[in-house]
Amino acid sequence: MAEEGIAVTLVGHERRPGLIVNQSASWHAPVLFIAWGLASGEATTVSVALNVLSTYIADFLKGAGGAPQVKVEVVVEREADRVCKRLIYEGDAEGLAALEPTIRRIASGK
Numbered sequence: 001m002a003e004e005g006i007a008v009t010l011v012g013h014e015r016r017p018g019l020i021v022n023q024s025a026s027w028h029a030p031v032l033f034i035a036w037g038l039a040s041g042e043a044t045t046v047s048v049a050l051n052v053l054s055t056y057i058a059d060f061l062k063g064a065g066g067a068p069q070v071k072v073e074v075v076v077e078r079e080a081d082r083v084c085k086r087l088i089y090e091g092d093a094e095g096l097a098a099l100e101p102t103i104r105r106i107a108s109g110k
Contacts (some may be wrong), residue, residue: 026068026071027057028045028071029057029071032075033047034077036076036079039077039107046104051096051097057070061093070089070090071090075087076101079107080110
């Protein structure tokens with residue numbers, strides 16, 4: 001452009017822009033739906049699902065620094081009347097396993 005006589009001004013040429021480093025160890029999960037048949041069926045099904053999710057999150061956030069924080073919304077269908085209850089968990093990924101008794105209690109309607 002300078003060859004054609006057009007004035008050119010370079011912005012930021014004097015100094016390099018700063019780098020932005022995001023070091024976040026958090027993950028927002030999609031909504032997890034647990035039907036009453038799944039929660040009331042095989043005793044280990046919910047436990048295995050929560051452990052798989054916890055392991056996935058830990059692997060996904062490996063190297064991000066700090067304990068992986070997760071936000072998971074679980075919708076549980078109640079057996080008696082098929083009403084769905086929403087459970088929201090925010091905390092470390094390892095704490096997902098503690099949701100199992102609550103999920104079973106909601107599914108059974110107790």
